[in-house]
Amino acid sequence: MSSQYLGFYGGHNTRRTAIQRDLHGTVAFELGSAILRGDYAPAEILPREADLMAAFDVSRTVLREALRTLTSKGLVESRPKVGTRVRERAAWNLLDADLLDWYARVAPPLAFALKLQEMREMIEPFAAGLAASAHDAPAFERLANAHTAMAEARNVDEWVRADLRFHLAVLAACRNELLVPLGTLIERTLEGQLRVNAKRADVFNAALPDHTVVFEAIARRDAQAASAAMAGLLRVTRERIEG
Structure with missing residues (x-):
């Protein structure tokens, strides 16, 4: 039965959400989905800025705007000399419309x-x-x-x-x-x-x-x-x- 839900709740849904309509939004969506999927565990430090810039082929400005978006949604926090860390699941704002939609795709x-x-x-x-x-x-x-x-x-x-x-x-x-x-x-x-x-x-x-x-x-x-x-x-x- 669960396979019937995959097309609507799983990662196979390819609709573009409003936030994906610009470059930083696309990066926020992809990185946020990776966190929600469990690719990065709570308390884990994300890759360095240079590595993320290379992975997404974007500028530092675009990457930082994407990270600010994820910070506002409770997924990550940045600390000087530490980097950007994934927050505990209890801090994730899953009632944010974008986050709920992303979570539906990967859960x-x-x-x-x-x-x-x-x-x-x-x-x-x-x-x-x-x-x-x-x-x-x-x-x-x-x-x-x-x-x-x-x-x-x-x-x-x-x-x-x-x-x-x-x-x-x-x-x-x-x-x-x-x-x-x-x-x-x-x-x-x-x-x-x-x-x-x-x-x-x-x-x-x-x-x-x-x-x-x-x-x-x-x-x-x-x-x-x-x-x-x-x-x-x-x-x-x-x-x-x-x-």
């Missing part, structure tokens, strides 16, 4: 899918209950449109886009501005999980009834039912991941 696919699932199970049932209590008309309209798009989806791609919109709309409907960036943060990695789950189901839209139960509970402002329905939906998701 063991099944392990990453389960970590993402754990995060969803902690957040989304409560969010669904909060959305039921707190949603306003514009937020509910976005949720309704996403649910309609799921019902009308004709293929996996349309389903995944609509499914992602649905879950992001639930977070937005909470009317808690701290939850909206969280949805945006995990959007790229969640899309991969939703796609795998759709392909593992008997039909791509097999989960529509479960989403409808969530939607209807939110619509009637039944927070307890919405939370329970989302928890049930995620139990099925976990079964597909582990199956």
Whole structure:
């Protein structure tokens, strides 16, 4: 099963992230991915600047800008007369959008899918209950449109886009501005999980009834039912991941 996750969570994904669109960003991506992959262990000193410049064929200015990027994300720290050291894993800011995306590419696919699932199970049932209590008309309209798009989806791609919109709309409907960036943060990695789950189901839209139960509970402002329905939906998701 884990091989099905590789295309979305493993190193075979070749999409360029925003940070890779310039030279220092590409170096930051490649060096950061190497650290996340375990090529350089925590507390290990990175190769000398001259060696890294040669390895990436870049100037000192470009390399130092890349290292500043990695420093800001908690991956490395520089010390005079010591060099640039990989920080302990607890210091890595894996909730940084770039770092999360890089980690998704190099982490063991099944392990990453389960970590993402754990995060969803902690957040989304409560969010669904909060959305039921707190949603306003514009937020509910976005949720309704996403649910309609799921019902009308004709293929996996349309389903995944609509499914992602649905879950992001639930977070937005909470009317808690701290939850909206969280949805945006995990959007790229969640899309991969939703796609795998759709392909593992008997039909791509097999989960529509479960989403409808969530939607209807939110619509009637039944927070307890919405939370329970989302928890049930995620139990099925976990079964597909582990199956």
